[in-house]
Amino acid sequence: MTRIVLVRLAWMLPILFGVSVVAFALMRALPGDFAQAAAGTTDLSPEALDTIRRGLGLDKPIWAQYLLWLGGLASGDFGSSFVTHKPVLGELLPRLAVTAELTLMAGAMAMVLGVFTGLASARLRGRTDWFVRGFNGLLLAVPNFVVATLIVLLAGLYFPELGIFNYTPFFTDPLGNLGSMLLPAFALALAVSVTISENTRAAVLEVSSQDFVMVARAKGLRPGAILRNYLVRNALTPVITVTGLQLASLLGGSILIETIFTIPGMGQYLFDSITSRDYPVIQAIVLVAAVIVLLVNVLVDVAYARVDARVSYG
Amino acid sequence: MMRNSLSADPSPLDEAQTVLDMATVRRRDALRLALAGAAMAVTPFAHAQSGGTPKRGGTLTIGADADPIGLDPTTVTAYSSYDFTALLYTGLLRWNAEMKVEPDLATGYITPDETTYIFRLRQGVKFHNGQPFSAEDVKYTFDRILDPATASPSLNLFSAIKAVTVVDAYTVKFELKTPSATFLSYLATNPNGSIVPKGVADLKTKPVGTGPFVFESYEPNQQFTLKANPDYYEEKQPYLATVVFKFFKDQGSLASAIRSKAIDMTWFKDPKVSAQIVKTTRDLVSAPGKTSRTFPVWMNVKTKPFDDVRVRRALSLASNRTACLQTVLGSTGGKVGAMVPESQVGGYDGVSAMPYYKHDVAAAKKLLAEAGHPNGIDLGDYIVVAANALDVQCAQVLQQQWAAAGIKVNLKPMETAPLISMWLKGEFGLLSVALSWSPDPDAIVSRLTSGHSHGKAMGMDDAQLDKMVIDARAILDYGKRAAAYQQIQKHIAEQAYVLQIYQYPLRWEAWRGHVKGYVPLAANIRSFVRTTWIAS
Numbered sequence: 001m002t003r004i005v006l007v008r009l010a011w012m013l014p015i016l017f018g019v020s021v022v023a024f025a026l027m028r029a030l031p032g033d034f035a036q037a038a039a040g041t042t043d044l045s046p047e048a049l050d051t052i053r054r055g056l057g058l059d060k061p062i063w064a065q066y067l068l069w070l071g072g073l074a075s076g077d078f079g080s081s082f083v084t085h086k087p088v089l090g091e092l093l094p095r096l097a098v099t100a101e102l103t104l105m106a107g108a109m110a111m112v113l114g115v116f117t118g119l120a121s122a123r124l125r126g127r128t129d130w131f132v133r134g135f136n137g138l139l140l141a142v143p144n145f146v147v148a149t150l151i152v153l154l155a156g157l158y159f160p161e162l163g164i165f166n167y168t169p170f171f172t173d174p175l176g177n178l179g180s181m182l183l184p185a186f187a188l189a190l191a192v193s194v195t196i197s198e199n200t201r202a203a204v205l206e207v208s209s210q211d212f213v214m215v216a217r218a219k220g221l222r223p224g225a226i227l228r229n230y231l232v233r234n235a236l237t238p239v240i241t242v243t244g245l246q247l248a249s250l251l252g253g254s255i256l257i258e259t260i261f262t263i264p265g266m267g268q269y270l271f272d273s274i275t276s277r278d279y280p281v282i283q284a285i286v287l288v289a290a291v292i293v294l295l296v297n298v299l300v301d302v303a304y305a306r307v308d309a310r311v312s313y314g
Numbered sequence: 315m316m317r318n319s320l321s322a323d324p325s326p327l328d329e330a331q332t333v334l335d336m337a338t339v340r341r342r343d344a345l346r347l348a349l350a351g352a353a354m355a356v357t358p359f360a361h362a363q364s365g366g367t368p369k370r371g372g373t374l375t376i377g378a379d380a381d382p383i384g385l386d387p388t389t390v391t392a393y394s395s396y397d398f399t400a401l402l403y404t405g406l407l408r409w410n411a412e413m414k415v416e417p418d419l420a421t422g423y424i425t426p427d428e429t430t431y432i433f434r435l436r437q438g439v440k441f442h443n444g445q446p447f448s449a450e451d452v453k454y455t456f457d458r459i460l461d462p463a464t465a466s467p468s469l470n471l472f473s474a475i476k477a478v479t480v481v482d483a484y485t486v487k488f489e490l491k492t493p494s495a496t497f498l499s500y501l502a503t504n505p506n507g508s509i510v511p512k513g514v515a516d517l518k519t520k521p522v523g524t525g526p527f528v529f530e531s532y533e534p535n536q537q538f539t540l541k542a543n544p545d546y547y548e549e550k551q552p553y554l555a556t557v558v559f560k561f562f563k564d565q566g567s568l569a570s571a572i573r574s575k576a577i578d579m580t581w582f583k584d585p586k587v588s589a590q591i592v593k594t595t596r597d598l599v600s601a602p603g604k605t606s607r608t609f610p611v612w613m614n615v616k617t618k619p620f621d622d623v624r625v626r627r628a629l630s631l632a633s634n635r636t637a638c639l640q641t642v643l644g645s646t647g648g649k650v651g652a653m654v655p656e657s658q659v660g661g662y663d664g665v666s667a668m669p670y671y672k673h674d675v676a677a678a679k680k681l682l683a684e685a686g687h688p689n690g691i692d693l694g695d696y697i698v699v700a701a702n703a704l705d706v707q708c709a710q711v712l713q714q715q716w717a718a719a720g721i722k723v724n725l726k727p728m729e730t731a732p733l734i735s736m737w738l739k740g741e742f743g744l745l746s747v748a749l750s751w752s753p754d755p756d757a758i759v760s761r762l763t764s765g766h767s768h769g770k771a772m773g774m775d776d777a778q779l780d781k782m783v784i785d786a787r788a789i790l791d792y793g794k795r796a797a798a799y800q801q802i803q804k805h806i807a808e809q810a811y812v813l814q815i816y817q818y819p820l821r822w823e824a825w826r827g828h829v830k831g832y833v834p835l836a837a838n839i840r841s842f843v844r845t846t847w848i849a850s
Binding site for chain 2: 030031032033035036037038039040041042043044045046047049052055081082083084086091149152153155156164165259260261262264268269271272275276277
């Protein structure tokens with residue numbers, strides 16, 4: 001087990017290397033660089049633009065820029081933001097914590113909502129099933145930024161005292177912080193809960209037609225016990241996989257949700273940096289996000305082994 | 315109040331005269347200075363301060379849609395930084411609410427001849443770091459702007475300056491290469507004419523100016539905090555103790571924030587959104603906009619078929635400008651546009667006749683046929699800024715109008731950064747992007763000259779236009795200069811180098827009722843936060 005986990009972790013390195021190359025090259029392949037994006041339609045001579053680029057090291061050949069950046073990474077230096085002129089890492093870590101909180105809250109909400117509606121759908125069938133599936137279909141069709149925008153607009157119109165933009169840092173006021181994260185996390189959770197709900201439903205339906213469930217029922221176990229000990233436990237494996245995989249979409253969703261709710265997280269930072277072509281920031285965020293997704297994949301594998309006795313890593 | 319200390323004080327002229335021992339100050343110059351004083355006396359402060367006696371203290375929270383990129387006024391290129399430099403720094407001159415130039419760090423100026431300006435400076439002014447302000451700082455600021463190594467966007471604007479000399483601690487002399495009508499306008503414009511302290515580094519992140527507010531803290535994407543400058547030279551100002559900018563990157567969030575009182579003041583990009591919010595929110599004041607920006611369709615005149623003036627004219631004739639205006643802006647204060655917006659010297663009034671402005675589909679078809687396209691023409695991609703909803707709407711209307719004349723275009727909304735890059739490199743056929751605000755029409759029309767990098771990219775090569783633009787720069791008489799820019803605009807419309815559709819306010823400002831003493835400016839800055847106060 002430990003060995004397998006270590007091997008998995010070691011595999012992350014070549015993957016991250018690939019990610020770093022792609023992140024670096026893709027941003028530079030986009031037309032319009034930082035100097036241009038910042039200047040907008042301001043009448044700036046080409047020479048002045050070149051001077052700005054020189055100051056940021058953007059005049060060097062791409063491979064040289066890449067090697068410089070990689071060299072910095074090796075010593076833990078992610079470079080400095082073109083916009084704020086501050087080291088990226090110092091800006092990124094507090095934001096990472098905020099996004100982690102938002103994502104975890106959203107993940108937990110999605111899990112509760114998804115598993116609950118999925119179970120209800122599979123066990124009660126009939127009208128509940130129709131309702132849940134209709135609701136899921138609707139949510140699947142409406143992107144989360146639309147839901148978020150609706151929440152923001154309606155709350156601003158009808159509940160202005162709610163103060164949806166009063167983001168409070170955790171260490172200033174933990175309760176206020178949780179409160180200010182509630183709506184954004186909910187907006188983020190909805191779309192993901194659909195996938196979890198549908199998967200739970202399918203898994204429970206599949207498991208309930210298995211022989212061992214029939215046996216359990218035949219020997220007179222109470223429905224609650226069957227649900228808890230046979231159905232849920234067996235249906236959980238695919239649900240965990242899905243939830244793990246959904247982490248990437250939660251991270252992706254946080255970009256827009258944080259922008260709309262003005263939460264100072266990593267997603268909002270990324271959104272801004274892409275618009276302004278702030279290369280060092282984009283690269284750092286892409287790398288950090290890749291590390292998170294890879295780590296979660298390893299965790300999901302470990303979680304399998306915990307819930308499914310058939311899976312073992314030698 | 316503070317106006318009196320300035321306008322009733324004739325000493326600047328006297329002092330400058332005695333110091334320099336200049337016997338040659340002409341009557342005209344003395345008159346000009348007197349006029350500046352008169353203009354100050356009638357600045358709309360009665361209007362600004364209506365609603366009671368200013369109260370001291372309090373916090374004004376402004377909703378901003380973009381973070382600043384650098385805070386050094388000499389090197390900032392981003393429009394989004396102006397909001398902040400405007401409160402942190404001041405210049406020799408400034409714009410008043412009527413968009414007239416008035417003295418600021420200078421107390422007045424004299425012009426012994428058309429290429430020499432001598433400014434007398436305020437005494438006892440301190441920078442935010444305590445350093446006293448003097449003529450040395452003025453010289454330092456402009457030497458830095460004029461040094462190409464600084465890569466200042468203001469270099470182009472001040473290219474007429476030959477030399478800046480310190481006459482004494484409070485007198486500074488500007489010598490110009492040629493007479494320049496734009497010089498004073500640019501001096502009055504923040505951040506271009508903002509004075510920075512000599513020998514202070516890192517202004518980019520640690521701004522030090524002479525403005526009414528001092529930099530306090532900045533958390534990117536969250537908030538930017540400024541505190542009142544206790545040493546600010548205008549008596550009693552600023553009234554506010556703190557100004558906080560909060561960032562909302564999404565227009566919907568911004569709207570919601572002002573509704574829910576998370577912010578006191580903001581501006582909107584879309585007049586319809588603005589109107590809607592003002593209508594549905596109690597106690598919200600909305601400013602009547604002044605047209606200071608145009609919506610242009612740029613054509614690459616070096617490529618086929620745009621090198622044929624008949625095709626360009628056909629496009630102009632096929633465009634129904636009034637219909638665009640009504641569809642996109644409704645009744646929110648827009649007008650039909652030409653190169654120069656109405657608020658500038660020689661700006662187009664939106665109604666007088668312009669060549670090829672009349673909507674005439676038959677004439678457009680006829681011109682196209684003459685140009686060898688009797689069955690209509692496909693002009694390929696028409697590139698617009700995807701993020702600007704107004705631009706996209708107008709482009710859609712134009713696409714339909716042109717189709718009626720047999721002109722086909724493929725609408726291509728794009729992200730701003732690559733769009734601007736294509737525009738400046740001349741890699742386009744048809745493209746729309748509005749220019750950022752500039753205080754002088756020269757900044758707009760000189761883009762179409764053959765020597766300008768942008769003119770080159772678009773393939774401009776019109777010797778007559780080049781001469782008209784250069785000549786207009788040197789006309790110091792306001793009336794004659796206005797006439798010159800009207801001629802230039804007619805010429806551009808005649809040749810249809812650029813299709814101008816409408817002109818409109820840069821932004822629609824709104825603030826809550828308890829915010830008093832604020833005046834919106836046609837420029838893209840909020841100068842009058844210095845006179846703003848919060849009523850309880």
